[in-house]
Amino acid sequence: xxxxxxxxxxxxxxxxxxxxxxxxxxxxxxxxxxxxxxxxxxxxxxxxxxxxxxxxxxxxxxxxxxxxxxxxxxxxxxxxxxxxxxxxxxxxxxxxxxxxxxxxxxxxxxxxxxxxxxxxxxxxxxxxxxxxxxxxxxxxxxxxxxxxxxxxxxxxxxxxxxxxxxxxxxxxxxxxxxxxxxxxxxxxxxxxxxxxxxxxxxxxxxxxxxxxxxxxxxxxxxxxxxxxxxxxxxxxxxxxxxxxxxxxxxxxxxxxxxxxxxxxxxxxxxxxxxxxxxxxxxxxxxxxxxxxxxxxxxxxxxxxxxxxxxxxxxxxxxxxxxxxxxxxxxxxxxxxxxxxxxxxxxxxxxxxxxxxxxxxxxxxxxxxxxxxxxxxxxxxxxxxxxxxxxxxxxxxxxxxxxxxxxxxxxxxxxxxxxxxxxxxxxxxxxxxxxxxxxxxxxxxxxxxxxxxxxxxxxxxxxxxxxxxxxxxxxxxxxxxxxxxxxxxxxxxxxxxxxxxxxxxxxxxxxxxxxxxxxxxxxxxxxxxxxxxxxxxxxxxxxxxxxxxxxxxxxxxxxxxxxxxxxxxxxxxxxxxxxxxxxxxxxxxxxxxxxxxxxxxxxxxxxxxxxxxxxxxxxxxxxxxxxxxxxxxxxxxxxxxxxxxxxxxxxxxxxxxxxxxxxxxxxxxxxxxxxxxxxxxxxxxxxxxxxxxxxxxxxxxxxxx
Ligand SMILES: Nc1nc2c(c(=O)[nH]1)N[C@H]1C(S)=C(S)[C@@H](COP(=O)(O)OP(=O)(O)OC[C@H]3O[C@@H](n4cnc5c(=O)[nH]c(N)nc54)[C@H](O)[C@@H]3O)O[C@H]1N2
Ligand SMILES: Nc1nc2c(c(=O)[nH]1)N[C@H]1C(S)=C(S)[C@@H](COP(=O)(O)OP(=O)(O)OC[C@H]3O[C@@H](n4cnc5c(=O)[nH]c(N)nc54)[C@H](O)[C@@H]3O)O[C@H]1N2
Ligand code: SF4
Ligand SMILES: [Mo]
Numbered sequence: 001x002x003x004x005x006x007x008x009x010x011x012x013x014x015x016x017x018x019x020x021x022x023x024x025x026x027x028x029x030x031x032x033x034x035x036x037x038x039x040x041x042x043x044x045x046x047x048x049x050x051x052x053x054x055x056x057x058x059x060x061x062x063x064x065x066x067x068x069x070x071x072x073x074x075x076x077x078x079x080x081x082x083x084x085x086x087x088x089x090x091x092x093x094x095x096x097x098x099x100x101x102x103x104x105x106x107x108x109x110x111x112x113x114x115x116x117x118x119x120x121x122x123x124x125x126x127x128x129x130x131x132x133x134x135x136x137x138x139x140x141x142x143x144x145x146x147x148x149x150x151x152x153x154x155x156x157x158x159x160x161x162x163x164x165x166x167x168x169x170x171x172x173x174x175x176x177x178x179x180x181x182x183x184x185x186x187x188x189x190x191x192x193x194x195x196x197x198x199x200x201x202x203x204x205x206x207x208x209x210x211x212x213x214x215x216x217x218x219x220x221x222x223x224x225x226x227x228x229x230x231x232x233x234x235x236x237x238x239x240x241x242x243x244x245x246x247x248x249x250x251x252x253x254x255x256x257x258x259x260x261x262x263x264x265x266x267x268x269x270x271x272x273x274x275x276x277x278x279x280x281x282x283x284x285x286x287x288x289x290x291x292x293x294x295x296x297x298x299x300x301x302x303x304x305x306x307x308x309x310x311x312x313x314x315x316x317x318x319x320x321x322x323x324x325x326x327x328x329x330x331x332x333x334x335x336x337x338x339x340x341x342x343x344x345x346x347x348x349x350x351x352x353x354x355x356x357x358x359x360x361x362x363x364x365x366x367x368x369x370x371x372x373x374x375x376x377x378x379x380x381x382x383x384x385x386x387x388x389x390x391x392x393x394x395x396x397x398x399x400x401x402x403x404x405x406x407x408x409x410x411x412x413x414x415x416x417x418x419x420x421x422x423x424x425x426x427x428x429x430x431x432x433x434x435x436x437x438x439x440x441x442x443x444x445x446x447x448x449x450x451x452x453x454x455x456x457x458x459x460x461x462x463x464x465x466x467x468x469x470x471x472x473x474x475x476x477x478x479x480x481x482x483x484x485x486x487x488x489x490x491x492x493x494x495x496x497x498x499x500x501x502x503x504x505x506x507x508x509x510x511x512x513x514x515x516x517x518x519x520x521x522x523x524x525x526x527x528x529x530x531x532x533x534x535x536x537x538x539x540x541x542x543x544x545x546x547x548x549x550x551x552x553x554x555x556x557x558x559x560x561x562x563x564x565x566x567x568x569x570x571x572x573x574x575x576x577x578x579x580x581x582x583x584x585x586x587x588x589x590x591x592x593x594x595x596x597x598x599x600x601x602x603x604x605x606x607x608x609x610x611x612x613x614x615x616x617x618x619x620x621x622x623x624x625x626x627x628x629x630x631x632x633x634x635x636x637x638x639x640x641x642x643x644x645x646x647x648x649x650x651x652x653x654x655x656x657x658x659x660x661x662x663x664x665x666x667x668x669x670x671x672x673x674x675x676x677x678x679x680x681x682x683x684x685x686x687x688x689x690x691x692x693x694x695x696x697x698x699x700x701x702x703x704x
């Protein structure tokens with residue numbers, strides 16, 4: 001029977017709204033929601049069909065029988081596997097207390113479920129991926145604006161100038177944002193792109209700066225210098241809503257255009273020309289403060305400087321600027337109910353909130369959890385459930401991580417695929433793919449807050465389950481009170497939507513429900529109370545940072561140059577894959593089967609490497625090496641080499657992608673030790689590697 005379903009894409013965590021056509025057990029069409037995205041979708045979104053069909057994903061619960069990581073599994077029924085996990089969790093709770101169990105996830109709109117589960121179990125240790133993603137920029141926004149990075153919507157479509165520092169948005173996609181940016185460019189808007197290499201975004205830009213790696217903070221300081229010296233800032237806004245402007249003005253004195261040009265390897269005249277452009281375009285200028293900023297030890301300050309530039313532009317709550325994201329309460333309407341079991345009053349194992357008061361308590365900082373694993377302080381960590389999360393793929397030095405994981409009694413992976421963590425775990429609980437399951441209704445903040453839900457399009461192909469069923473059943477076995485007191489998703493949806501006055505049928509019209517008819521914009525003259533800093537002002541000098549012995553206006557320090565014969569390893573995404581988990585997708589691997597190593601032309605000449613040659617790459621401790629083809633180009637800074645993240649997989653059951661290309665995090669030896677003390681993120685771009693032309697290029701064909 002033909003069916004049309006509205007749902008939410010699950011091929012990456014952007015979660016675009018989709019419309020799916022199916023005919024009995026076959027999906028015949030997937031497109032972006034026509035009302036919200038005009039049908040647009042990316043290659044990965046379309047490859048969701050291949051994810052469902054993929055027989056190289058776990059098809060039943062699996063319990064490890066050999067040593068960890070050896071890949072010997074026995075298939076188990078759901079009843080047996082859940083009883084096994086619940087029994088182990090119960091044992092840890094009895095022997096060490098519930099706080100000895102941690103649950104990590106990829107965050108996002110459904111995290112309330114997993115967070116509530118671990119809280120109901122009695123542990124405060126919910127954590128997520130964000131310390132290798134957006135924590136630096138989130139903390140930078142909190143320290144300045146008192147609200148987090150997702151509390152703003154960027155009105156790109158109406159901007160006159162969008163400035164992106166390494167936010168490679170046409171590779172690292174968000175479909176709605178891409179559409180808005182194209183619209184802006186077609187209306188004559190300007191795009192300035194800053195990166196250490198040329199990218200899909202850079203080639204669409206009106207101005208491109210190829211900077212020395214790790215110097216974004218210097219460039220941002222130089223721009224602040226120019227903006228203040230030229231008077232290209234909104235004096236009224238600064239006087240009304242900010243504190244510390246005099247300190248900022250004094251601090252930037254030294255960061256002249258000439259200094260900046262030298263620090264960043266760019267031309268002084270180009271910096272000056274750019275400052276004139278933003279002088280003309282303000283206040284409709286947006287400085288994107290970054291997304292994945294787990295890059296350098298000063299990325300927090302670089303991002304803070306970009307947030308400061310938005311403030312100087314006076315673009316808040318103005319067309320073409322930064323608009324506050326509104327929830328139901330801001331719009332005077334009632335929102336949905338959600339599951340929300342509060343955190344037990346126990347110190348977090350990662351030290352966030354007590355040892356590290358500078359960080360937002362929310363999901364904590366995952367790599368700091370490893371300190372507790374290592375030392376047993378403040379208490380032992382004995383169990384880890386990774387829900388839609390692959391710590392071994394997303395954090396550096398997986399071998400060092402495995403040595404620490406060996407101290408734990410229980411590792412559980414709830415995943416649609418075999419992740420690297422799953423492969424090292426004790427139990428894999430396979431989740432049904434996003435096309436095969438329902439999820440809660442989600443209330444998305446924005447100019448018009450909206451309800452969306454993920455609806456099951458197809459029954460599961462294999463013996464897999466939805467995460468809400470997995471957690472519900474585990475909670476029942478563990479006798480956790482108040483956790484999901486319902487049996488079907490339909491019942492839960494009804495309970496969620498009831499206070500809003502809307503009905504579930506409304507989802508069938510266009511796939512989402514707007515809670516208000518018109519966008520809600522605050523009066524830009526009346527923003528008092530919106531900045532949740534201790535003083536209620538935008539704080540150029542933050543008391544919270546000062547109290548934690550951290551500077552607000554940190555003097556610039558140049559990044560260390562690579563030692564002779566080594567290169568700074570940098571990475572990014574491709575539009576054809578999501579992190580590491582689509583590499584084995586039957587359709588996507590066909591489009592991109594291997595990553596390659598970008599290397600500057602002059603450097604390549606010295607190493608006798610030509611385009612397409614196989615090169616060998618070695619981690620600093622020489623414990624990991626891999627081979628991949630070279631991409632020789634002028635458009636990368638000579639200090640750096642680049643590769644797409646996610647390759648170099650080592651999971652034998654994923655036969656298509658086994659050992660294909662190189663893994664950036666396996667090349668990051670000791671990478672767990674370098675992190676940004678103010679922002680919390682690991683500094684993933686502070687790793688240096690050695691490269692050689694591979695001997696394999698010389699293999700001659702031998703006729704037999
Ligand atoms: N197709 C696709 N889209 C995705 C994802 C995906 O996996 N695949 N993941 C999503 C997620 S979770 C995130 S967080 C976002 C991330 O999106 P982005 O924040 O855009 O992050 P990356 O793609 O990691 O960006 C890496 C870029 O930083 C550049 N870079 C390295 N060093 C420097 C430097 O010193 N200065 C400057 N200016 N640039 C530098 C690299 O050359 C590279 O181009 O993408 C999202 N979108
Ligand atoms: N070296 C390096 N490190 C990085 C990055 C980089 O570019 N380079 N990028 C960083 C960024 S921006 C991020 S956000 C993190 C990503 O962090 P990761 O944790 O690696 O995130 P993903 O790969 O998106 O997803 C994790 C797991 O979720 C599984 N999964 C996917 N869909 C589902 C589902 O529907 N249900 C369930 N249960 N599981 C599912 C996937 O199979 C995968 O194993 O990595 C960060 N680390
Ligand atoms: S960006 Fe692509 S993969 Fe990610 S949610 Fe949107 S359509 Fe799906
Ligand atoms: Mo991310």
